[in-house]
Amino acid sequence: MAQHPDVARSNTSLAERAYRIRRHALRMGEVQGQGYVGQALGIADVLAVAYFHAMAYRPEDPAWEGRDRFLLSIGHYAIALYAALIEAGIIPEDELETYGADASRLPMSGMAAYTPGMEITGGSLGQGLGIAVGMALGLKRKKSAAFVYNLLSDGELNEGATWEAAMSAAHWKLDNLIALVDVNNQQADGASSGVLGFEPLADRWRAFGWHVQRVDGNDIAALVEAFDRARGLAEAQPRIILCDTLMGRGVPFLETREKTHFIRVDAAEWALALDALDAGHAPGGHAP
Amino acid sequence: MSQETAKPRLTTSAMIASLAAEGQRTRPAPFGHALAALARTRPEIVGMTADLSKYTDLHIFAEAFPERFYQMGMAEQLLMSAAAGMAREGFLPFATTYAVFASRRAYDFICMAIAEENLPVKIVCGLPGLTTGYGPSHQATDDLAIFRAMPNLTIVDPCDALDIEGAVPAIADHPGPVYMRLLRGQVPLVLDEYDYRFTLGRAALLRDGADVLIIASGLMTMRALDVATALRADRIEVAVLHVPTIKPLDRAAILHEAARAGRLVVVAENHSVIGGLGEAVASLLMQAGVFPVFRQIALPDEFLAAGALPTLHDRYGLSVAAMQATLKRFLSQ
Numbered sequence: 149m150a151q152h153p154d155v156a157r158s159n160t161s162l163a164e165r166a167y168r169i170r171r172h173a174l175r176m177g178e179v180q181g182q183g184y185v186g187q188a189l190g191i192a193d194v195l196a197v198a199y200f201h202a203m204a205y206r207p208e209d210p211a212w213e214g215r216d217r218f219l220l221s222i223g224h225y226a227i228a229l230y231a232a233l234i235e236a237g238i239i240p241e242d243e244l245e246t247y248g249a250d251a252s253r254l255p256m257s258g259m260a261a262y263t264p265g266m267e268i269t270g271g272s273l274g275q276g277l278g279i280a281v282g283m284a285l286g287l288k289r290k291k292s293a294a295f296v297y298n299l300l301s302d303g304e305l306n307e308g309a310t311w312e313a314a315m316s317a318a319h320w321k322l323d324n325l326i327a328l329v330d331v332n333n334q335q336a337d338g339a340s341s342g343v344l345g346f347e348p349l350a351d352r353w354r355a356f357g358w359h360v361q362r363v364d365g366n367d368i369a370a371l372v373e374a375f376d377r378a379r380g381l382a383e384a385q386p387r388i389i390l391c392d393t394l395m396g397r398g399v400p401f402l403e404t405r406e407k408t409h410f411i412r413v414d415a416a417e418w419a420l421a422l423d424a425l426d427a428g429h430a431p432g433g434h435a436p
Numbered sequence: 437m438s439q440e441t442a443k444p445r446l447t448t449s450a451m452i453a454s455l456a457a458e459g460q461r462t463r464p465a466p467f468g469h470a471l472a473a474l475a476r477t478r479p480e481i482v483g484m485t486a487d488l489s490k491y492t493d494l495h496i497f498a499e500a501f502p503e504r505f506y507q508m509g510m511a512e513q514l515l516m517s518a519a520a521g522m523a524r525e526g527f528l529p530f531a532t533t534y535a536v537f538a539s540r541r542a543y544d545f546i547c548m549a550i551a552e553e554n555l556p557v558k559i560v561c562g563l564p565g566l567t568t569g570y571g572p573s574h575q576a577t578d579d580l581a582i583f584r585a586m587p588n589l590t591i592v593d594p595c596d597a598l599d600i601e602g603a604v605p606a607i608a609d610h611p612g613p614v615y616m617r618l619l620r621g622q623v624p625l626v627l628d629e630y631d632y633r634f635t636l637g638r639a640a641l642l643r644d645g646a647d648v649l650i651i652a653s654g655l656m657t658m659r660a661l662d663v664a665t666a667l668r669a670d671r672i673e674v675a676v677l678h679v680p681t682i683k684p685l686d687r688a689a690i691l692h693e694a695a696r697a698g699r700l701v702v703v704a705e706n707h708s709v710i711g712g713l714g715e716a717v718a719s720l721l722m723q724a725g726v727f728p729v730f731r732q733i734a735l736p737d738e739f740l741a742a743g744a745l746p747t748l749h750d751r752y753g754l755s756v757a758a759m760q761a762t763l764k765r766f767l768s769q
Contacts, residue, residue, distance in 0.1 A: 274513075275548060281514065282524070283525050285518065313517065
């Protein structure tokens, strides 16, 4: 079992971490006046549980050999992962001011060479799970206890290579591989279910030989339980947590805004969004 | 009996083709044996394949090191991604498939998961260019054109068994990704008769000659040497510059030889006339201001026919006889 990072041993609640991840993401979005903030707000609870409950890592040494690997194949979610890496102390908070700027370590799409804690270059969707298979095989060769996490999205499941990797992970009995899918039912051309139907999602993964859990991806208690089960299972099979999330979560006027892949936020709305996020958050209390 | 019926029946020799001419010296599975030998002192080497270990000679490595062999199934995109993952964890993967599948199907995966990250994955591929009569589905006539534009990627096109044996440790030592074209099975042995050993990034003048300079890579170097020998009867002196590393090109060696006055310069390659060694050399010469009479011997810009490989090599100009005729035509122009 992976050890918990020091940050997780602090008294800061996971809800507080998720709130701060959302806040960092909104502030980065404001810098450029754009960004995939709808997705970042939606996935913040999953990232909070991953980085502050489940994963082992050393903020001062992001390449520490014993770390759990977190692969962001959906490179456009970089704004969300940067927010988590900032909260985890891997990236200094003041660096979020550079988001998307020339020579920034925080480009708009996640790339390994740019950012500490960014394990792979994502963005060409469908590649992450295959890389995760290779890393999980490599970790087994090294007899490492580390897990490989790969965050995918429902839209990314359109890509056939993901299913090559899904088949392979089960074939190699990769019990050190935990896939996470952000099921927000939104991709570039519209609702994912309309672009290319993906249900019954749990049955599909089960048929491919995976241990499947489907949870409310904005319910921190449910996520904690799902991550614990995925990590603690004895079965020699890869694990997947399908996380149903709400785009814009935590900012009511974005939650209800017409759903698009690249959610519109007007210049004057960034401050309002931060205010709305703050208003919905009771310090030390429940998830927004 | 007519002459027609007395002709030997040429078989397609589809996938297990040996390029060796009758009576030619060969070595079996030089890639597999060289990799297995190297792996004895390099524990980080792993072998991975997409259901083609037997047809890329990787089975020799798999038999020697079953625990270091990964059968990834007929899934080339996965093969390349997983090899990238293995490399990220500190291993040195040799990933094998056919050249068509690596170049056409897995391109984006090699590009983003391997090359953009400059990971030390060695992609070793059978059936480069026209080395099967199976038809366009298996004829990688465009692999060099496809891969030459990929940053960070080193491209190697060895000539014979000796070249392959030399290339394996050399590409393993190279810190970045490599694409190597492979001859498999009973692979001809030619270069041991020359003062030559494979050096990554270096071209080598195998023989000199005053009338023609053939710049060649891969199996076409073998053919060029035979053509050079044959043309001596016609008092045509042919030099052969072997360029086993297509990228990066050995610019100095090529310019040095091509700048020698009075020689026809011919680039001979087992690849489409578009985008391979020929165009790479032409671009180099033009930019350097070196302007010899320049010709290409290469495959036409077409989907090639299926059939028996010797017939196809004759038809498309890669056989010794066809090359000889082409060179004479060039010289008479």
